[in-house]
Amino acid sequence: MRATAIAQPNIALIKYWGKRDTERNLPAVGSISITLRELYTRMHVEFDADAVADSLQVNGAPDATMLPRLSACLDRVAGGDRLRARITSESNFPIAAGLASSASAFAALTVAGAHAAQKTLSIATLASLAGQASGSAARSLLGGFVELENRGEDIAVSALCEPAEWPLDVVVAITETGPKAVGSTEAMEISRHTSPFYQSWLEQQPHDLDIARDSIARRDFGRLAAIAEHNCLKMHSIMWASRPPLVYWNAATMRCLQTVRKLQGSGADVFFTIDAGPQVKAVCLPEHTQAVAAALRDTPGVVDIMISGLGSGARLENAR
């Protein structure tokens, strides 16, 4: 009745922004991501016949804010009539700051919850359950390059390329450690209802996905870099043109972009991507990682750097 699972966050290269069904949390567009190796969330779920309510500890401290979303996820995984659960979560990176903490948290929770409830679920079912909790979480079930497709009434995840088949590094430049002002769930709805660019975003996404898929298959870094940066800036343009505007960047975010442009000018194989937060993720070939990390560390306003390779999908650590 207890299980521990670990999952790594993922960074989207072709972004998920917008929902076609808010009830079932179905994304309006497909997306492609890379799963990281060095950052993690470990979730322990213990069903307890004596507990009267679910409880949650995050990095050693009780957390009531996230609990309802986690409880709802466990209800879907184990059934509404399940025993109450003690949930413990531990992460080695800032939570809710645009570093995909919900992706690794819900991927790990879904896997741990299923095992604690003694259910053997397929990847398709796990993806659907994790995705209902947080769209991007479905992608953290798999490692390396992962595609999330909208298929009929549901979603499907598939691995496009294993981490060892194309080892890339990601340098995360942290420019702010506090939680973001507007969570992505709410921000996506603001964009859907108010951004004049939202419709063309939906129309263009299949093309961006095709280019990215093909670039990954051919290991064409330059082509992947161009489409990933374009897709990221397009997503932020939708946000900026929303009402109220959604501007997640700070001055250091912009400076990091300039640093990446300079590195590219000096011949480094690197590109940037930014999610719903002010952090900049620089994706590069491993021979450039040290130079990219040094340049971003020296960029004014950068408070910390994290370096990660590509990792595997969510997995069970132990169950009893």
Ligand code: DP6
């Ligand atoms: C900008 O998966 O956090 O990181 O489904 O509402 O929980 P919900 O959204 P979430 O959104 C991720 C948005 C993004 C882009 C991406 O990861 O594809």
